[in-house]
Amino acid sequence: MANIPQKIIHEYLRHDKKFPHVWCAGCSNGIVLGSIIRAIADMQLNRDDIVMVSGIGCSSRMPVYVDFNTLHTLHGRAIAYATGVKMFKPNLKVIVITGDGDCTAIGGNHLIHAARRNIDITVILINNNIYGMTGGQASPTTPHEAIATTAPYGNIEPDFDICNLAMGAGASFVARTTAFHAIETQNYVKEAINHNGFSMLEIVSSCPVIYGRLNKKGSPADMLKHMRDNSITLAAKEKLPKEKTEGKIIRGILKRDERTEFTDAYAQLVKKVMGGKHE
Protein backbone atom coordinates (compact mmCIF):
# COMPACT_ATOMS: atom_id res chain seq x y z
CA MET A 1 0.00 0.00 0.00
CA ALA A 2 1.37 3.26 -1.05
CA ASN A 3 1.64 5.78 1.72
CA ILE A 4 1.59 8.73 -0.66
CA PRO A 5 -1.84 10.33 -0.29
CA GLN A 6 -2.63 11.24 -3.91
CA LYS A 7 -6.26 10.49 -4.63
CA ILE A 8 -5.80 9.55 -8.28
CA ILE A 9 -3.22 6.89 -7.39
CA HIS A 10 -5.57 5.15 -5.02
CA GLU A 11 -8.52 5.39 -7.35
CA TYR A 12 -7.14 4.53 -10.78
CA LEU A 13 -3.85 2.66 -10.38
CA ARG A 14 -3.03 -0.85 -9.22
CA HIS A 15 -0.67 0.74 -6.73
CA ASP A 16 -0.57 -2.07 -4.21
CA LYS A 17 0.30 -4.76 -6.76
CA LYS A 18 2.36 -3.41 -9.63
CA PHE A 19 4.32 -0.40 -8.41
CA PRO A 20 7.05 0.86 -8.72
CA HIS A 21 6.64 0.43 -12.49
CA VAL A 22 9.22 -1.09 -14.89
CA TRP A 23 9.94 2.06 -16.89
CA CYS A 24 13.47 3.45 -16.63
CA ALA A 25 14.33 6.50 -14.54
CA GLY A 26 13.09 9.62 -16.32
CA CYS A 27 10.97 7.81 -18.93
CA SER A 28 8.09 9.99 -20.15
CA ASN A 29 5.62 7.11 -20.17
CA GLY A 30 4.91 7.71 -16.49
CA ILE A 31 4.15 11.38 -17.14
CA VAL A 32 1.75 10.42 -19.93
CA LEU A 33 0.07 7.84 -17.69
CA GLY A 34 -0.42 10.56 -15.07
CA SER A 35 -1.99 12.88 -17.65
CA ILE A 36 -4.32 10.13 -18.89
CA ILE A 37 -5.62 9.18 -15.46
CA ARG A 38 -6.06 12.85 -14.55
CA ALA A 39 -8.14 13.30 -17.70
CA ILE A 40 -10.27 10.28 -16.83
CA ALA A 41 -10.66 11.55 -13.25
CA ASP A 42 -11.82 14.92 -14.63
CA MET A 43 -14.38 13.26 -16.89
CA GLN A 44 -15.68 11.21 -13.93
CA LEU A 45 -16.03 8.10 -16.05
CA ASN A 46 -16.93 4.82 -14.42
CA ARG A 47 -13.87 2.57 -14.32
CA ASP A 48 -15.92 -0.36 -15.64
CA ASP A 49 -16.83 1.58 -18.79
CA ILE A 50 -13.26 1.98 -19.95
CA VAL A 51 -11.25 -0.63 -21.83
CA MET A 52 -7.54 -0.02 -22.25
CA VAL A 53 -5.92 -2.10 -24.98
CA SER A 54 -2.23 -2.30 -25.81
CA GLY A 55 0.23 -4.32 -27.84
CA ILE A 56 3.88 -4.91 -27.00
CA GLY A 57 6.48 -2.31 -26.07
CA CYS A 58 7.51 0.04 -23.31
CA SER A 59 4.44 2.23 -23.51
CA SER A 60 2.24 -0.81 -23.98
CA ARG A 61 3.00 -1.84 -20.39
CA MET A 62 0.61 0.93 -19.35
CA PRO A 63 -2.61 -1.13 -19.05
CA VAL A 64 -0.85 -3.29 -16.44
CA TYR A 65 -0.81 -0.34 -14.04
CA VAL A 66 -4.33 1.01 -14.43
CA ASP A 67 -7.41 -0.32 -12.70
CA PHE A 68 -9.78 -0.44 -15.71
CA ASN A 69 -10.74 -3.30 -18.00
CA THR A 70 -7.44 -4.04 -19.70
CA LEU A 71 -6.19 -6.12 -22.62
CA HIS A 72 -2.51 -6.71 -23.26
CA THR A 73 -2.33 -8.22 -26.72
CA LEU A 74 -0.05 -9.25 -29.59
CA HIS A 75 2.61 -6.99 -31.05
CA GLY A 76 0.98 -4.40 -33.31
CA ARG A 77 -2.52 -5.88 -33.07
CA ALA A 78 -3.91 -3.62 -30.35
CA ILE A 79 -6.18 -1.72 -32.76
CA ALA A 80 -7.52 -5.00 -34.18
CA TYR A 81 -8.50 -6.21 -30.69
CA ALA A 82 -9.93 -2.79 -29.86
CA THR A 83 -12.08 -2.90 -33.00
CA GLY A 84 -13.50 -6.23 -31.83
CA VAL A 85 -14.26 -4.91 -28.35
CA LYS A 86 -15.92 -1.79 -29.73
CA MET A 87 -18.03 -3.73 -32.23
CA PHE A 88 -19.33 -6.08 -29.53
CA LYS A 89 -19.96 -3.40 -26.86
CA PRO A 90 -20.30 0.00 -28.56
CA ASN A 91 -21.12 1.72 -25.24
CA LEU A 92 -17.61 1.14 -23.86
CA LYS A 93 -14.88 3.76 -24.13
CA VAL A 94 -12.01 1.97 -25.86
CA ILE A 95 -8.54 3.48 -25.45
CA VAL A 96 -5.57 2.01 -27.30
CA ILE A 97 -2.14 2.75 -25.85
CA THR A 98 0.56 2.06 -28.38
CA GLY A 99 4.10 2.96 -29.28
CA ASP A 100 5.56 4.23 -32.53
CA GLY A 101 7.02 0.88 -33.62
CA ASP A 102 4.00 -1.08 -32.41
CA CYS A 103 1.49 1.09 -34.24
CA THR A 104 3.20 2.28 -37.42
CA ALA A 105 5.58 -0.55 -38.29
CA ILE A 106 4.08 -3.80 -37.12
CA GLY A 107 0.49 -2.61 -36.85
CA GLY A 108 0.53 -0.03 -39.61
CA ASN A 109 -2.11 -1.85 -41.58
CA HIS A 110 -4.54 -1.93 -38.65
CA LEU A 111 -3.98 1.77 -38.05
CA ILE A 112 -4.86 2.93 -41.54
CA HIS A 113 -7.92 0.70 -41.84
CA ALA A 114 -9.31 1.66 -38.41
CA ALA A 115 -8.85 5.31 -39.45
CA ARG A 116 -10.59 4.64 -42.78
CA ARG A 117 -13.57 3.00 -41.05
CA ASN A 118 -13.77 5.85 -38.52
CA ILE A 119 -14.55 3.48 -35.65
CA ASP A 120 -14.91 5.24 -32.31
CA ILE A 121 -11.67 4.25 -30.58
CA THR A 122 -9.06 6.56 -29.09
CA VAL A 123 -5.50 5.76 -30.10
CA ILE A 124 -2.90 7.34 -27.82
CA LEU A 125 0.41 6.87 -29.61
CA ILE A 126 3.48 7.52 -27.48
CA ASN A 127 6.29 8.32 -29.89
CA ASN A 128 9.77 7.92 -28.41
CA ASN A 129 11.54 7.60 -31.81
CA ILE A 130 13.01 4.15 -31.12
CA TYR A 131 12.24 0.54 -30.13
CA GLY A 132 13.16 0.99 -26.48
CA MET A 133 12.18 -2.36 -25.00
CA THR A 134 14.15 -4.54 -27.40
CA GLY A 135 17.39 -2.58 -27.20
CA GLY A 136 17.18 0.45 -29.48
CA GLN A 137 16.48 -0.65 -33.03
CA ALA A 138 15.52 2.06 -35.51
CA SER A 139 11.74 2.48 -35.79
CA PRO A 140 9.76 4.20 -38.58
CA THR A 141 9.83 7.42 -36.57
CA THR A 142 13.57 7.50 -35.85
CA PRO A 143 14.64 10.86 -37.31
CA HIS A 144 16.92 11.06 -40.33
CA GLU A 145 20.61 10.76 -39.30
CA ALA A 146 19.79 9.77 -35.71
CA ILE A 147 21.77 6.90 -34.19
CA ALA A 148 20.14 3.59 -33.28
CA THR A 149 21.64 0.16 -32.57
CA THR A 150 20.62 -0.99 -36.06
CA ALA A 151 21.79 2.31 -37.56
CA PRO A 152 25.14 2.92 -35.83
CA TYR A 153 26.33 5.43 -38.47
CA GLY A 154 23.06 7.35 -38.62
CA ASN A 155 19.65 6.45 -39.96
CA ILE A 156 19.46 6.91 -43.73
CA GLU A 157 15.67 6.58 -43.90
CA PRO A 158 13.33 9.54 -43.66
CA ASP A 159 10.84 9.31 -40.78
CA PHE A 160 7.07 8.99 -40.67
CA ASP A 161 4.81 11.90 -39.82
CA ILE A 162 2.20 9.88 -37.94
CA CYS A 163 -0.39 12.65 -37.75
CA ASN A 164 -0.26 13.21 -41.51
CA LEU A 165 -0.58 9.46 -42.03
CA ALA A 166 -3.68 9.28 -39.81
CA MET A 167 -5.20 12.35 -41.49
CA GLY A 168 -4.58 10.89 -44.92
CA ALA A 169 -6.13 7.59 -43.92
CA GLY A 170 -9.28 9.39 -42.77
CA ALA A 171 -9.10 9.73 -38.98
CA SER A 172 -11.64 12.31 -37.85
CA PHE A 173 -9.71 13.65 -34.83
CA VAL A 174 -5.95 14.10 -34.98
CA ALA A 175 -3.88 15.94 -32.38
CA ARG A 176 -0.26 16.12 -31.35
CA THR A 177 1.34 17.19 -28.09
CA THR A 178 4.42 16.34 -26.05
CA ALA A 179 4.82 14.58 -22.73
CA PHE A 180 6.23 17.77 -21.19
CA HIS A 181 2.96 19.64 -21.81
CA ALA A 182 1.08 17.58 -19.24
CA ILE A 183 -1.98 19.82 -18.90
CA GLU A 184 -2.34 20.05 -22.69
CA THR A 185 -2.09 16.25 -22.89
CA GLN A 186 -4.80 15.96 -20.26
CA ASN A 187 -7.12 18.26 -22.24
CA TYR A 188 -6.46 16.50 -25.54
CA VAL A 189 -7.07 13.07 -24.00
CA LYS A 190 -10.44 14.36 -22.80
CA GLU A 191 -11.32 15.72 -26.25
CA ALA A 192 -10.15 12.54 -27.98
CA ILE A 193 -12.25 10.31 -25.72
CA ASN A 194 -15.31 12.55 -26.18
CA HIS A 195 -14.96 12.64 -29.96
CA ASN A 196 -17.31 10.26 -31.80
CA GLY A 197 -15.03 8.69 -34.38
CA PHE A 198 -11.46 7.52 -34.78
CA SER A 199 -9.20 9.77 -32.71
CA MET A 200 -5.43 9.71 -32.96
CA LEU A 201 -3.40 11.52 -30.32
CA GLU A 202 0.35 11.50 -30.88
CA ILE A 203 2.36 12.27 -27.77
CA VAL A 204 6.02 12.97 -28.45
CA SER A 205 7.95 11.45 -25.57
CA SER A 206 11.53 10.81 -24.62
CA CYS A 207 13.65 7.72 -24.11
CA PRO A 208 16.60 9.01 -22.07
CA VAL A 209 18.20 5.63 -21.47
CA ILE A 210 18.48 4.33 -25.04
CA TYR A 211 17.66 7.03 -27.61
CA GLY A 212 19.01 9.80 -25.39
CA ARG A 213 22.24 7.99 -24.64
CA LEU A 214 22.91 6.93 -28.24
CA ASN A 215 22.26 10.45 -29.53
CA LYS A 216 23.82 12.34 -26.59
CA LYS A 217 20.64 14.15 -25.61
CA GLY A 218 21.57 14.56 -21.95
CA SER A 219 19.61 13.85 -18.79
CA PRO A 220 15.85 13.13 -18.65
CA ALA A 221 15.27 16.75 -17.61
CA ASP A 222 17.33 17.99 -20.58
CA MET A 223 15.19 15.93 -22.96
CA LEU A 224 12.01 17.43 -21.51
CA LYS A 225 13.51 20.92 -21.82
CA HIS A 226 14.27 20.13 -25.47
CA MET A 227 10.58 19.31 -26.00
CA ARG A 228 9.58 22.56 -24.31
CA ASP A 229 11.95 24.69 -26.40
CA ASN A 230 11.48 22.94 -29.74
CA SER A 231 7.72 22.73 -29.98
CA ILE A 232 5.27 25.39 -31.15
CA THR A 233 1.51 25.50 -31.27
CA LEU A 234 -0.41 25.31 -34.52
CA ALA A 235 -1.53 28.93 -34.12
CA ALA A 236 2.08 30.10 -33.73
CA LYS A 237 3.15 28.08 -36.77
CA GLU A 238 0.68 29.91 -38.99
CA LYS A 239 2.03 33.29 -37.91
CA LEU A 240 5.75 32.58 -38.11
CA PRO A 241 7.75 32.52 -41.37
CA LYS A 242 8.54 29.08 -42.77
CA GLU A 243 12.26 29.00 -41.92
CA LYS A 244 11.53 29.53 -38.22
CA THR A 245 9.15 26.58 -37.96
CA GLU A 246 11.39 24.01 -39.64
CA GLY A 247 12.29 21.05 -37.46
CA LYS A 248 9.86 22.06 -34.72
CA ILE A 249 7.24 19.82 -33.17
CA ILE A 250 3.81 21.23 -34.07
CA ARG A 251 1.38 20.88 -31.17
CA GLY A 252 -2.37 21.26 -31.35
CA ILE A 253 -5.55 19.77 -32.74
CA LEU A 254 -4.63 19.25 -36.39
CA LYS A 255 -7.93 17.89 -37.64
CA ARG A 256 -11.46 17.54 -36.33
CA ASP A 257 -14.49 16.73 -38.43
CA GLU A 258 -17.69 14.77 -38.09
CA ARG A 259 -18.50 11.85 -40.32
CA THR A 260 -20.43 8.60 -39.96
CA GLU A 261 -19.06 6.43 -37.20
CA PHE A 262 -18.60 2.72 -37.95
CA THR A 263 -20.61 1.14 -35.10
CA ASP A 264 -23.49 3.58 -35.77
CA ALA A 265 -23.46 2.63 -39.43
CA TYR A 266 -23.46 -1.06 -38.48
CA ALA A 267 -26.41 -0.61 -36.10
CA GLN A 268 -28.33 1.20 -38.85
CA LEU A 269 -27.56 -1.58 -41.31
CA VAL A 270 -28.79 -4.24 -38.87
CA LYS A 271 -31.99 -2.25 -38.33
CA LYS A 272 -32.53 -1.84 -42.07
CA VAL A 273 -31.93 -5.48 -42.98
CA MET A 274 -33.74 -7.09 -40.04
CA GLY A 275 -36.63 -4.58 -40.02
CA GLY A 276 -36.78 -4.52 -36.22
CA LYS A 277 -36.99 -8.32 -35.89
CA HIS A 278 -33.62 -8.81 -34.23
CA GLU A 279 -34.65 -7.62 -30.79
Place this chain on the structure above:
Amino acid sequence: MSKKVEKDRVGTIFREEEAQEKMEVEVTEVKERGDKDSPVLIYYNWCKRCGICVAFCPTGCLGRKPDGSPYVANPEKCIHCETCDRLCPDFAITGAKDK
Protein backbone atom coordinates in the same frame (compact mmCIF):
# COMPACT_ATOMS: atom_id res chain seq x y z
CA MET B 1 35.20 -23.12 -0.21
CA SER B 2 31.94 -23.60 1.63
CA LYS B 3 33.04 -21.20 4.33
CA LYS B 4 33.72 -18.53 1.71
CA VAL B 5 30.29 -19.00 0.15
CA GLU B 6 28.67 -18.73 3.54
CA LYS B 7 30.62 -15.60 4.31
CA ASP B 8 29.60 -14.02 1.02
CA ARG B 9 26.00 -14.89 1.63
CA VAL B 10 26.10 -13.38 5.09
CA GLY B 11 27.66 -10.29 3.60
CA THR B 12 24.93 -9.96 1.00
CA ILE B 13 22.18 -10.47 3.52
CA PHE B 14 23.76 -7.88 5.76
CA ARG B 15 23.96 -5.37 2.96
CA GLU B 16 20.34 -5.97 1.98
CA GLU B 17 19.19 -5.57 5.56
CA GLU B 18 21.16 -2.38 5.91
CA ALA B 19 19.65 -0.93 2.72
CA GLN B 20 16.17 -1.93 3.81
CA GLU B 21 16.68 -0.33 7.21
CA LYS B 22 17.98 2.87 5.63
CA MET B 23 14.99 3.02 3.31
CA GLU B 24 12.54 2.51 6.17
CA VAL B 25 14.14 5.29 8.18
CA GLU B 26 13.92 7.65 5.20
CA VAL B 27 10.29 6.77 4.54
CA THR B 28 9.20 7.25 8.14
CA GLU B 29 11.15 10.49 8.28
CA VAL B 30 9.34 11.82 5.23
CA LYS B 31 6.01 10.55 6.45
CA GLU B 32 6.38 12.35 9.74
CA ARG B 33 7.66 15.53 8.18
CA GLY B 34 5.05 15.43 5.41
CA ASP B 35 2.13 14.92 7.74
CA LYS B 36 3.12 17.86 9.89
CA ASP B 37 4.59 20.74 7.99
CA SER B 38 6.25 19.82 4.68
CA PRO B 39 4.40 21.20 1.65
CA VAL B 40 5.85 18.49 -0.60
CA LEU B 41 5.66 14.79 0.10
CA ILE B 42 8.18 12.42 -1.45
CA TYR B 43 7.66 8.67 -1.55
CA TYR B 44 11.20 7.30 -1.73
CA ASN B 45 10.16 3.69 -2.35
CA TRP B 46 8.96 4.64 -5.83
CA CYS B 47 11.49 7.40 -6.65
CA LYS B 48 14.06 6.55 -9.35
CA ARG B 49 16.18 9.70 -8.87
CA CYS B 50 15.73 11.00 -12.41
CA GLY B 51 15.93 14.62 -11.23
CA ILE B 52 12.95 15.93 -13.24
CA CYS B 53 11.12 17.38 -10.22
CA VAL B 54 14.20 19.31 -9.09
CA ALA B 55 14.95 20.59 -12.62
CA PHE B 56 11.44 21.92 -13.21
CA CYS B 57 10.56 23.24 -9.72
CA PRO B 58 9.92 26.92 -10.58
CA THR B 59 10.77 28.35 -7.17
CA GLY B 60 13.74 26.23 -6.03
CA CYS B 61 11.79 24.54 -3.26
CA LEU B 62 13.35 21.15 -4.02
CA GLY B 63 17.03 20.25 -3.78
CA ARG B 64 19.04 17.20 -4.75
CA LYS B 65 20.90 14.93 -2.35
CA PRO B 66 24.39 13.64 -3.34
CA ASP B 67 22.80 10.32 -4.43
CA GLY B 68 20.45 12.19 -6.78
CA SER B 69 17.21 11.84 -4.83
CA PRO B 70 15.14 14.97 -4.17
CA TYR B 71 14.47 16.55 -0.79
CA VAL B 72 12.53 19.59 0.37
CA ALA B 73 15.32 22.17 0.62
CA ASN B 74 13.22 25.32 1.08
CA PRO B 75 9.72 24.37 2.30
CA GLU B 76 8.67 28.02 2.57
CA LYS B 77 9.15 28.51 -1.19
CA CYS B 78 6.51 25.99 -2.29
CA ILE B 79 3.57 27.62 -4.10
CA HIS B 80 1.60 24.37 -4.64
CA CYS B 81 1.82 24.65 -8.43
CA GLU B 82 1.80 20.83 -8.74
CA THR B 83 4.49 20.86 -11.44
CA CYS B 84 6.38 18.10 -9.62
CA ASP B 85 3.13 16.11 -9.36
CA ARG B 86 2.46 16.26 -13.06
CA LEU B 87 6.01 15.74 -14.29
CA CYS B 88 7.04 12.93 -11.93
CA PRO B 89 7.07 9.74 -14.05
CA ASP B 90 6.90 7.56 -10.94
CA PHE B 91 4.00 9.13 -8.98
CA ALA B 92 6.49 9.52 -6.13
CA ILE B 93 5.98 13.17 -5.21
CA THR B 94 3.05 15.42 -4.48
CA GLY B 95 2.97 19.15 -3.87
CA ALA B 96 -0.80 19.50 -3.96
CA LYS B 97 -2.41 21.67 -1.33
CA ASP B 98 -5.12 19.23 -0.29
CA LYS B 99 -3.22 15.97 -0.15
